[in-house]
Amino acid sequence: MEVPGRKESSDDKVKRKCQPCQDENVLREAYGYCKTCGEYLCDACYKYHRRPKPFKDHVLVDYKTIMSKDGAPTPQDSDKHKVSDDQVLQQGENNDKCKTKKSPPPVPMRRRIFNTKCSVHPSEDLKYQCKSHEIIVCSECALKEHRQCDELYNIKDIYDSESKRIVSKIKYVEDKAAYILKQETNANEGDDVSYEEVLSQIRLDREHVNKYFDETEKRLNNEVYSFREGSKIRQTEMLDICQKLKKKKDLISDTNLSKIERYISMTEVECEVDNINRDLKGVFGLPRLRVSYKSQYPLLDSGNLVVEKHQGEIGRRELKLLKRLNIAGGKQSCCITDIATPSNETFPVILVDVPNQRLIIISDEYSLIYHQLEWIPWGITFISYDMPNGEIAITCPFDDRISFLTIGENISVSKRSSITLKCPTGIRYHKSENVMIVIVRENRNASIQCWSLNGDLVRTIVIVTGNYIENINLTNDDQIIFASRSKHCIQSCDMSGNILRYFPYMDDSMQGPFGTAADQNQSVYVCGLRCLRVVSREGKWDELLTRDDGYAPQSLLVSNRSDRLYVGQALEKGRTDFLIFEL
Incomplete structure (x- = not known):
């Protein structure tokens, strides 16, 4: 029941956002809260949150309970957030004002959490990697279902080698993206005959055949502009990939996560890195621009301007x-x-x-x-x-x-x-x-x-x-x-x-x-x-x-x-x- 004269609280002003969606740069209003994950969820995430086996035992609270005083979630609801009851900072409508309130950490403070419990045996920790089936299992699963598998390893035993392998894979794709970026940069800086020299010569001869040179200059500008725009797009893509790969390496080396959490993150990172590698274009045969011009009198047509696009510097050493x-x-x-x-x-x-x-x-x-x-x-x-x-x-x-x-x-x-x-x-x-x-x-x-x-x-x-x-x-x-x-x-x-x-x-x-x-x-x-x-x-x-x-x-x-x-x-x-x- 609404009480006349009651002041609107900051909780009403600042609507909670779905944290999983916010990770994907999508803002949706929260519908509920998962005490086990310590995350606010929109109606779609809330509806399907408990369907996957790893989330069967998660405790969900709807929005009405969240807003009530007695049912408001606290940091103790999830042992993944080690924050004291009275020291969680909740940012309100004004960015320069903070107040003490019991609630999960806001999104910028939240670190990625991985479920380290077995989906089949919720009380058992994940300890083994079965490479034969490409799955991480607990001790009971290893004993009952995977004891005959040829490649069953204790995660603690293979963590260091797997970490080095995946970091090496990231480094390879990172080097590949950097190499393509370097080629694109050199392609713009190393023209055999510079664009400016050709343009200057065209302008000097324009007084003789003004119409011809107007058409020639327009063609040259269009070709160079088209090439450079395409090159800028490729450079931007490579810079984004380099940044993304750097973040993946930082995630693997995050000391705030346990080894099992880092190992699970590594398996996800490896899949993403493989996708990035497949999407990268080949490092040979990247477009280059070569501009040349030979003045000729009388000028009868526009055939003297040659703009050649070369597929990279392939086979410069002829055998x-x-x-x-x-x-x-x-x-x-x-x-x-x-x-x-x-x-x-x-x-x-x-x-x-x-x-x-x-x-x-x-x-x-x-x-x-x-x-x-x-x-x-x-x-x-x-x-x-x-x-x-x-x-x-x-x-x-x-x-x-x-x-x-x-x-x-x-x-x-x-x-x-x-x-x-x-x-x-x-x-x-x-x-x-x-x-x-x-x-x-x-x-x-x-x-x-x-x-x-x-x-x-x-x-x-x-x-x-x-x-x-x-x-x-x-x-x-x-x-x-x-x-x-x-x-x-x-x-x-x-x-x-x-x-x-x-x-x-x-x-x-x-x-x-x-x-x-x-x-x-x-x-x-x-x-x-x-x-x-x-x-x-x-x-x-x-x-x-x-x-x-x-x-x-x-x-x-x-x-x-x-x-x-x-x-x-x-x-x-x-x-x-x-x-x-x-x-």
Whole structure:
């Protein structure tokens, strides 16, 4: 019953807003309140709030009860808000006036809350991640429903590794967006012939054919304006994505949340990051604008103004195919995982053909010698070479050893004893230190180790955890370069393990990557899935071969003496060619 003369309270003046809707930038008037979540809800959110299983036990209060003195919600209604009864600040109609009142924290103070209880067993905490079913479960669910699952992990055990993985994924997409933004910026600043110079020349000649230049200037302005407007839109999109990704990283590192809350948030963040990554346009082939003009008298038409839109700087380093050599030798297909030449020679070239368990030796006259092995090889390197004889080392990952062979008129087992070590793959000989640099793999981890020719472990150069690398190469100044599949990058380090260069590759079609090689200019060539890229020492990526070229690069080697690029192809039907390009 309304009492005459009663003053209107601040609660009547300031209508509560639905907090879940407000998170989505939608303002709806509150209809009720959830004591368990500590949130005000609109009629739609209130109506459907208890339908999902995780919310079955939540306590809801309608709007009339909220407005009554006895039923007004207090901070004790939810143990998620640790605020004293008499110290919650409620902002009223005037922003500069605050008063003490029992109520949930206002929206700006509210942190994101995740339900850490099992939906099937409400009294049990969520503790395990079943990756087989992609679900987080409690101890009882793990025991009853998931005990036979192959991938069931305690969240505390995998939290650190999963956190690093998702942060790494965010960093990859963040770098990709920043790279596209940089390309857009450079496209506007780096025109071959500046817009202002062309416009000035047009204005100088206008007195001769005024009508012609009016039409020409209008066309030029429209083209440039259209290009720049499109570029601004793309830049704004990339800036928004970078900001959004930064917020996702901040959420994962929020120390106010428990590990289980952060882990649940991480799973949601990962899905959002994957969606962002799918929506990003490719980093190659972004539009560029090139304006040119040549004055000509008499001027008969408007054909002298040329505005060309280029799809990015693709394949600026043109490769010339010198030789396409059929290496099948009676086999249906080949897979060349590694290539070796003596350090100061262009030939011989030795290829490792894994599925056929053989070596293929190519002479300077392009004649072929096949040598069958009794074990499956992977990596190869020259230890010594004094024409026409030499010694090579070959990794045997499936037999856990490194074997040595001599080459000459015949190939035979070296007098040097083989070396036993766990799953060796990539290998290179370091001449100045007289040691071998070897990749040693164990499960998902890998390490780059230094071994003497006598079979002694000299030192571990670098350990790469949660990573998948198979091949390495050496630069002219003995830097070690390798490609990381999980981290989406190319790295180089010195013999002490210090990371010298780090280049994230910005193209999702670069699946792998596989083999790497470096030239005299310290540019690094990288094999992807049916493509070949090169990254300069400044970190700029360019395409050399694409899927349309019809190749499947698997392994690489640069002969700096002859400026040749050797390319071995992957195991695909009909891929029996060894490719030699001129750089």
